[in-house]
Amino acid sequence: MTDAATDGLAAAPGKKKRSSLLELDARTKRRNAAEARFKAYGIIAITAGLCFLVGLVWAILSNGLPAFQQAVVKLDYTMTQEQFDEAEAAVLKTAVYTDQFVAYFSDRVREQGIEAEFDADTIERLLGKVGGTIRAFYRENPDHIGQPVAFELSAASRVDRYLKGTFDRGDVSGEGNRFFVPSDFDLVDTLQEAGFIAQVFNWNFITGVDSGVDNAGGAGIGASVLGSFLMMIVVLLLALPIGVAASIYLEEFAPKNWFTDFIEVNISNLAAVPSIVFGILGLAVFIQFAGMPQSAPLVGGLVLTLMTLPTIIISTRASLKSVPPSIRDAALGVGASKMQAVFHHVLPLAAPGILTGTIIGLAQALGETAPLLLIGMVGFIARYPDSFLGGFEGPNSAMPAQIYNWASRSDVVFTEKAWGGIIILLIFLVSMNLIAILLRRRFERRW
Amino acid sequence: MSFVKLSASALAITAVSAGSALARDNVQVAGSSTVLPYASIVAEAFGENFDFPTPVVESGGSSAGLARFCEGVGENTIDIANASRAIRPGEVEECAANGVTDIIEVRFGYDGIVFASQIDGPAFTAFEPADIFNALAPTVLVDGELVDNPYTMWSDFNPELPEAEILAFIPGTKHGTREVFEEQVVAAGCEATGAFEAMMASGMSEDDAEDACLAVRTDGRSVDIDGDYTETLARIDANPNGIGVFGLAFYENNTDKLKVATMSGVAPNTETIASGEYPVSRPLFFYIKGAHLDVIPGLKEYAEFFVSDAIAGPDGPLSNYGLVSDPELGSTQAMVAAEETMQ
Numbered sequence: 008m009t010d011a012a013t014d015g016l017a018a019a020p021g022k023k024k025r026s027s028l029l030e031l032d033a034r035t036k037r038r039n040a041a042e043a044r045f046k047a048y049g050i051i052a053i054t055a056g057l058c059f060l061v062g063l064v065w066a067i068l069s070n071g072l073p074a075f076q077q078a079v080v081k082l083d084y085t086m087t088q089e090q091f092d093e094a095e096a097a098v099l100k101t102a103v104y105t106d107q108f109v110a111y112f113s114d115r116v117r118e119q120g121i122e123a124e125f126d127a128d129t130i131e132r133l134l135g136k137v138g139g140t141i142r143a144f145y146r147e148n149p150d151h152i153g154q155p156v157a158f159e160l161s162a163a164s165r166v167d168r169y170l171k172g173t174f175d176r177g178d179v180s181g182e183g184n185r186f187f188v189p190s191d192f193d194l195v196d197t198l199q200e201a202g203f204i205a206q207v208f209n210w211n212f213i214t215g216v217d218s219g220v221d222n223a224g225g226a227g228i229g230a231s232v233l234g235s236f237l238m239m240i241v242v243l244l245l246a247l248p249i250g251v252a253a254s255i256y257l258e259e260f261a262p263k264n265w266f267t268d269f270i271e272v273n274i275s276n277l278a279a280v281p282s283i284v285f286g287i288l289g290l291a292v293f294i295q296f297a298g299m300p301q302s303a304p305l306v307g308g309l310v311l312t313l314m315t316l317p318t319i320i321i322s323t324r325a326s327l328k329s330v331p332p333s334i335r336d337a338a339l340g341v342g343a344s345k346m347q348a349v350f351h352h353v354l355p356l357a358a359p360g361i362l363t364g365t366i367i368g369l370a371q372a373l374g375e376t377a378p379l380l381l382i383g384m385v386g387f388i389a390r391y392p393d394s395f396l397g398g399f400e401g402p403n404s405a406m407p408a409q410i411y412n413w414a415s416r417s418d419v420v421f422t423e424k425a426w427g428g429i430i431i432l433l434i435f436l437v438s439m440n441l442i443a444i445l446l447r448r449r450f451e452r453r454w
Numbered sequence: 455m456s457f458v459k460l461s462a463s464a465l466a467i468t469a470v471s472a473g474s475a476l477a478r479d480n481v482q483v484a485g486s487s488t489v490l491p492y493a494s495i496v497a498e499a500f501g502e503n504f505d506f507p508t509p510v511v512e513s514g515g516s517s518a519g520l521a522r523f524c525e526g527v528g529e530n531t532i533d534i535a536n537a538s539r540a541i542r543p544g545e546v547e548e549c550a551a552n553g554v555t556d557i558i559e560v561r562f563g564y565d566g567i568v569f570a571s572q573i574d575g576p577a578f579t580a581f582e583p584a585d586i587f588n589a590l591a592p593t594v595l596v597d598g599e600l601v602d603n604p605y606t607m608w609s610d611f612n613p614e615l616p617e618a619e620i621l622a623f624i625p626g627t628k629h630g631t632r633e634v635f636e637e638q639v640v641a642a643g644c645e646a647t648g649a650f651e652a653m654m655a656s657g658m659s660e661d662d663a664e665d666a667c668l669a670v671r672t673d674g675r676s677v678d679i680d681g682d683y684t685e686t687l688a689r690i691d692a693n694p695n696g697i698g699v700f701g702l703a704f705y706e707n708n709t710d711k712l713k714v715a716t717m718s719g720v721a722p723n724t725e726t727i728a729s730g731e732y733p734v735s736r737p738l739f740f741y742i743k744g745a746h747l748d749v750i751p752g753l754k755e756y757a758e759f760f761v762s763d764a765i766a767g768p769d770g771p772l773s774n775y776g777l778v779s780d781p782e783l784g785s786t787q788a789m790v791a792a793e794e795t796m797q
Contacts, residue, residue: 098759098762098764099762101503102764218494219491219497299530301482380514383510386511388511390501415683417683417703
């Protein structure tokens, strides 16, 4: 049988070759090869993407995780009432607090019988800016004056780097400079052994505020996390209702004519406008014309609302469109008004898509720096607001702005903090996306 | 319908908080990115030592800061502009046109400008202004003739300099540092090499010759850096032959990555800059809006605190960070106390 068929083929050379399922002809082979190649390209693309991702995550973690550790000076410190009064009478009060602490610290170290040569200047070089922390503590807790208090105060940025291994003896040439001299390394080693200097988890980095350029140890991202959070509240409260209302009207109620087409085109265009343009707009309209305060999360939120609106409108319209018309027809058929059909039936079914779009829009807004530059939120802003509502109008920074700021400072410890800030920003973004995924899973309906 | 109610009340809350947003209690500062580090130190210390809130300091460049300063008077304008150069007459006029008339000019110290290269790079250890001019000018004097800059190596015009490709990262034109760089290095080099005289002799007017002196070559050997010193540092890191312009404080914080060159045989440090031996330094200023002094709480205290001996003096935290203290700080303090405005 098989032979006969083969013979038949051979006997008719002019006829088209019959294909066999077992033996692939040249054309099929080519097509299969093309498919295999395409798959390989896809795998290469994904592998390359994954490699970049791994590289990025590795760079962020290896550079940023040290920011969560900090070298501190541990000491049970007692301040007398006279010392407190003396410090409060000075012009630069924090300098007096520092001097008093340095003197006390030197005495304790000598009491421990540590055989090392040092003077007040040496100790001051090893300490961070401790005066401000001490003053703030005693002003808040005046009843602790005269009693021993266990302090953990930040050490100098070079001590911090030395303990983390990014700064060593090779980095100080000759006599050293006013920030560090070679003999300081030995003293740090000795003090670490004696338990005066230690590495601890840096809570201040998470809860603190920005610090001056000479106080790398004191800088924290807390205030700008709050700033970003307040802006996101403004964006959510404004962009979600406006965006959803606009898209429901455009999608369900608006007549289809040239005017609504024109609006539609413009919304799409608006989504592509560079964010810095919204920043200039915010400066001109909200600050200069409407007289709103500079550097305020309220203005930042308004600017980011403008930026986020098109994203929300486009995604909301898409999810409204994806609700099958049969739902509307059924609602209208049983006597619901158009508005009841939309709000009772269409909108709940479109909600997962709307929420996803909103959260993606918010995540995009969270990472935006350019518009904030123009409304004064990029800079040295080192304070927590007095109250929750006051936080909207008082000056505050935002996470990306704070990271940008730290990255441009001369002390390397700030660069480390910038990477650490990126970790916190990413945690924020990932948790927002996680919420989006959960909401979608929870409410999603398949047709 | 609770969704609609919720969004309506949200709008109402926002509107109310916007309405009450008219009493600013913090000092608002903007301007030079060179002054920003110093200002941030002062602002932090001010917040720690006084009961006023910590001032807000933005950067963006001297010109941008002064432009915002001159926008007008009112709580939504800044109180202080930081500048790494003196205010220009044109800017004073602009200010006056917008009602900003009582301006207090405060010079609080000096900043040295240093030339530094990668620590492992060629040995750029000694420069004269003439070297910088020969390396960076579009036209230079060769054998008494003005020609398009033919040099590609530093050793081409000065055998004492290393045999390395010319590549310099200089501050962009929006920086106050650029002006100092031009006036104190490039212009000086132009005169020192005789190019200025040759230009005058070739029939240029004095103004044109001065402008021609300040031009830099555009063939890629001179790169304008519009960002800050960290960007210059990154470029130097990537280019072993690169020479960069930095502030003294920035260099001192990065001595493990940079090596500094002497200028006219003088090494830059706070002593040589204060004495004027090191030729390239510039005064740093901030400008106070007189009309805001009685309105913004803490403004005068901030200004007085900034120029006090404890802060801007030779032993203060600013000097410790790299500021060269002004020998005439005493008269500045008196001027701020008396609120003396510019004439």
